[in-house]
Amino acid sequence: MPASSANLGAGYDCLGVALDLTNRVRVEARAGDGIELSVEGEGGGELGADRNNRFVQGLEAALAAVSGEEPRDFGWRIVMQNDIPLSRGLGSSAAATVGGLIAGAALTDTDLTTDELLRLATAIEGHPDNAAAVLLGGFVASAAGPEGVLAVRFDVPPGLGAVLFVPELRLATRDMRGVLPALVPFADAVANLGAVAVGVGGLASGRLDLLGRLTHDRLHEPYRATVYPQLPGMVAAAREAGALGACLSGAGSSILAFVDSADAAAAVRVAFEATASRDRLAGRARDVTFRNEGARVVART
Secondary structure (H helix, E strand, O other): EEEEEEEEOOOOOOOOEEEEEEEEEEEEEEEEEEEEEEEEEEEOEEEEEOOOOOHHHHHHHHHHHHHHOOOEEEEEEEEEEEEOOOOOOOHHHHHHHHHHHHHHHHHHHOOOOOOHHHHHHHHHHHHHHHHHHHHHHHHHEEEOOOOOOEEEEEOOOOOOEEEEEEEEEEEEOOHHHHOOOOOOEEEEHHHHHHHHHHHHHHHOOHHHHHHHHHOOOOOOOOHHHHOOOOOHHHHHHHOOOOOEEEEEEEOOOOEEEEEOHHHHHHHHHHHHHHHHOOOOOEEEEEOOEOOOOOOOOOOOO
């Protein structure tokens, strides 16, 4: 299952992109109703071996969708190899949820449709942006409504890369949503609508220069900066170093910068690290590539 970055600036709760940073999970049914969990890498010693685990929630939601009832007479043996950091705005929860759903469908030899998987993932996650990117890969625009979840994907344009700054700082999505206002100025809403329209059109047509417009947000980043004061300086540093655009990844704390060359990536890494050092934000910069393939089953035994 790939990591993902949601919002991408102005596309709050409706845009996401898959990143080539992945978790791999092996699961098998076991006697009894207990859960045996082994985690290597990110989340080791932290993730719960219980039914609140998002992978288990996804797994059992898929089984319930196929059989019509929750599984109650057996448990799970789960082994995770996790490269996606937790609570950093990189979609670790959505990756676990979608991975569980796909595993559950595979265990029953049932091909749940993409629409069904996305509906189930959104019911667990609460919104589809990360889940759609994990499931479908590439850039995805998505929205949940009375008639279900709509998602439109397209491949990442050739030549587009990214640099991530991943802080040691953890920010809970629930807490970062809590700082957002119930009402926003009309002008800010209009500005974001225009940025999303132009930015998505630009990406779909290969106009990478329009990422600069897409990643300027007025609905969530200014408010989140009140509890993440290093954010504006980090974003500005990436843009000044030559990034096509830069933004908070999801609810944070990671920051994503889009680049179109190795030289730009190197300059952005230096700018991220220098600014983080100045602002006492521990973490590291790393190059990442985008991923056009979504989550998948590697093997069935």
